[in-house]
Amino acid sequence: MPELPDVEIFRRSFEATSLRSRIEEVKVLDASLIRGDSKALRQTVRGQTFRRGRRHGKFLFGELSGGGAVRFHFGMTGFLRCFREAKDAPPHARVVFQFRNRRQLAFDCQRKFGHIGLVPDIEDFLAEKKLGPDALAIDLDTFRQAVSEKERPLKAALMDQSRLAGVGNVYADEILFQARAHPEAVAAHGSASRLRKLYHAMHKVLEEAIAAQADPRRMPAQWLLPHRGEAACPRCKGAMKRKKIGGRTTWFCENCQKR
């Protein structure tokens, strides 16, 4: 489920396994995942090292020793896996970085909605993509502006990557649940204090999710995430409601989440 917390976990494991060893080869097993020229990516990256990992919203960047970076987006099913023996390669590896120290880093993507590309400059890339501030870096005032500028359901506002980068469908539901806010409430009509509550819920959810390794089984039982798809509200035990909002399946509790 690659939303901000998942990608942050990928970043940390990338930094723990894939820095400072010369990249000997980039195996492109499925070129359709490469944005831009696949050959240019291989040739540019070969012989360099990754200097560090950086995340913005749902994007991960592997900064290259010679400048620029490799960008990763995980779509709905993408993840990274470090391995040594071929038998340990993940089942849908699409691109594999092979390092001098014999480690290999696979980009696995079952549904192929993810992609990888070369970016000469990260800031330019973010501007070009029109990505908003990262959800963990945004300040309260900017958040208020971002979320309440337009007349639209809170759920849609939280997921708008051009105003707030990193929150996706599942975490938007969790944030709204914990802020006890209705997903169809319109932020532009709400009070400043409700927006502050939403902002703090967002921070708490994202940070605690990262602390739980983005693994729902490690998250508190009173959260929505470990119970997504279940009939009963983890808080009041009432009936959970399922509805398409902003084109995405939304789970919420009408008793706990008021407009």
Next chain:
DNA sequence: CTAGATGTTAAGGT
């Protein structure tokens, strides 16, 4: 067999 699944984006409609 059909519907739906964490994301993004192009296309169509208002």
Next chain:
DNA sequence: CACCTTAACATCTA
């Protein structure tokens, strides 16, 4: 033109 909604993308599972 701005805005919103839907379909499409590729693949697997319930």
